[in-house]
Amino acid sequence: MPKYLYVYHGGGMPEGEAAQAESMARWGAWMAKTGAALVDPGNPVGMSKTVGKDGVTDGGGADPCMGYTIVEAESLDAACDMARDNPMIADGGRVEVAEIHVIEM
Numbered sequence: 001m002p003k004y005l006y007v008y009h010g011g012g013m014p015e016g017e018a019a020q021a022e023s024m025a026r027w028g029a030w031m032a033k034t035g036a037a038l039v040d041p042g043n044p045v046g047m048s049k050t051v052g053k054d055g056v057t058d059g060g061g062a063d064p065c066m067g068y069t070i071v072e073a074e075s076l077d078a079a080c081d082m083a084r085d086n087p088m089i090a091d092g093g094r095v096e097v098a099e100i101h102v103i104e105m
Contacts, residue, residue, distance in 0.1 A: 003039055003100040004079035006069040006086065011093025013044075026087040034071060034082060042069035066093060070100070 014023045031038055044067040050057040066088070073079035076099055083095040 001072045001074065002079075004071050004073055004076065005098045005100055006042070006071065006079075006083055007065050007096040007098065008044075008067040008069075008088045009063050009065065009094045009096060011066055011088050011091040014091070023087065023091065026090060030085065030087050033085075037072045037082065038069070039072055040070040042067055 014020045031041055045065055048059070048064050050059075050061040069086075071079060071082060073082060076097065079097050079099075083089075083097055086095050088095055
């Protein structure tokens with residue numbers, strides 16, 4: 001079954017212990033709902049830099065990555081459907097969904 005990368009953009013870390021606990025509960029519920037399709041729950045990421053032909057840019061560019069998850073789904077549309085209730089969206093962010101292509105060498 002194809003694998004898909006969820007790349008998280010925007011959103012933010014909840015402030016305060018109660019908001020953090022609520023956010024973690026939403027993530028736990030989403031992961032449980034996703035079930036066996038959840039290949040790698042991923043993690044948030046820290047400060048990033050973008051490396052290009054013209055050099056290195058601090059801050060990850062115009063829309064930096066905030067974290068990732070890997071899921072399995074029948075199609076790109078099915079992976080997008082699973083992402084619709086992802087907690088990142090509730091936290092004001094966006095989920096970019098990309099199919100992972102494995103290249104045999």
